[in-house]
Amino acid sequence: MARTSRKQPSTGNRRTFLKGSAALALSPVVGALSACGGGATDTVASASGARARTAMATSLGVFGRSMTINLANRIPDLTLAFGNASSQSGSTPQSSASLAAPGQSITVSASSNASDCTGSFSLSGGAAAFAVSYVHPFGSGATTVGVSPSSGYIAGTDAATYSGHAATANVNLYRAVPATAGGFVVPLGLLAANAWNNCQDFANSMFGGNVRTANVIQSAYQSTGAAGFVPPADFTGNQMASFVAQWTSRWINGSGNSVVPSDDAQLLDALKRYVTNAASNGPLTMWVPQIAYQAGTSPAAFYLSGYRAFPFVDASGNWIADSVSAFLTLFAAGSHLVAISATSDIPAGVSVQAFDDFMGASGVSTSADIGNSHYASVVNTTGRYYLSVGSDFAPANCGLILSFLYGRTVNNALAGAGAYNTFIQLEGWQAGGSRHNADYATYQATLWNISTFGASPYSEKRATSVFLAPAGWTPQVYQTTRMMPYVGAYAQSNGSPQQWLNTALVSIPADAPPLPARYVGG
Secondary structure, three states: OOOOOOOOOOOOOOOEEEEOOEEEEOOOOOOOOOOOOOHHHHHHHHOOOHHHHHHHHHHHOOOOEEEEEEEEEOOOOOOEEEEEEEEEEOOOOEEOOOEEOOOOEEEEEEEEOOOOEEEEEEEEEOOEEEEEEEEEOOOOOOEEEEEEEOOOEEEEEOOOOEOOOEEEEEEEEEEOEEOOOOOEEOOOHHHOOOOOOOHHHHHHHOOOOOOOOHHHHHOOOOOOOOOOOOOOEEOOOOOHHHHHHHHHHHHHHOOOOOOOOHHHHHHHHHHHHHHHHOEOOOOOEEEEEEEEEOOOOOOOOEEEEEEEEEEOEOOOOOEOHHHHHHHHHHHHOOOOEEEOOOOOOOOOOOOEOOHHHHHHHHOOOEEEOOOEOOOOOOOEOOOEEEOOOOOOOOOOOOOOOOOEEEEEOOOOOOOOOOOOOEEEEEOOOOOOOHHHHHHHHHHHHHOOEEOOOEEEOOOHHHOOOEEEEOOOOOOOOEOOOEOOOOOOOOEOEOOEOOOOOOHHHEEOOOOOOOOOHHHEOO
């Protein structure tokens, strides 16, 4: 993850994503949206007496509030009944129907007359119960909708706060998927028989309680990888492998009947083009460190014995599904990957387009990273994110890939072609808010890279970078740097590794060759 030191945002307008019977605070970086549109209505709210409030509201044309909540029952085998309607201010909430069968929606509405519109109700059936509350202030303040489900169920809303005098919220109600450490997450709609996009709810649920803790990562320390890599710690309730399979199908088979959301498809297609066309001598190869957990270590230390090649295409030019799947699994888990393009690192006569240059020319939407700690003593300012999330809340109609970071291994935005390599990594959330900062705290406890959906031990900090490289480039374990050196990760001096490398986290064979002089002081 991109590790930055940022002041925690104010928790004055906390957004909740709820499971069980407890509210799980997500603290989005969003300002409280005024329910009535600005300072003039603040005056209305503070005016004394009902007559003064009514007169002012009428003169401003903001007489009253309305709250509309559309609730979709996504539980396949339970009908939910509306009940327990109560008003603290404004009219009693009314439902468009008394029951919501599986797959059906109901609309609940309430209104007020020159006052707050605040109330509550419930939807319940069988073991499922969802207590819904709403606050729609007449004056300034955030309009919010909260849902508190019974244990084993979960809900997602389409926004952290709502604006306007006539506010509308959309809520999905689910049976939850158990996560590793006792938390609950949303079932991903893309995996359903009739696939649909609920990536917003799914991504937001990744930040619920007991979902992405250090304990979840530590439970994965001793996993072994029959496929040639250490499996990720999975925050998704074992849904990661299934959506990676969809990504793999998109990569190999093209759009076809793909259910992959358009934003995800755009990036996956770009990665595929890069692997195919970046090098002048054919498709790239992925090289994965072969590592084994050292029993009893925490944070986890690994023994690095060498590298395994994962060619993306066979001799006939066909995609190798296992290699594509391995790459996308490592990507989804937050592994640190380095695209080798520096002239001094690649074979003579070969040219490779730098990944950041490729992304800049691809036409995809990117945004500047505020700074990260990769390959820098203080802060690396060359990073960019795919898309721009802008808050600690997934946007409506989004895909799954919301925090893809890339940047240079040389902290110099003016460096020319061939002077650097590029790192790529899916983070937990874009930098600048409480989600990113919370992930950093977990990273410090485990030293595993953290993505939105899981965590991975493959990190440049422990000499386990994964490589994308042209044919003819073969990595070697060396003394000093331990991993294969590359521009941005050469030794500082003979026998002295780069200062950001934690050599306590990796051991190598005793007979590993000494570091060649050409990899010193780069």
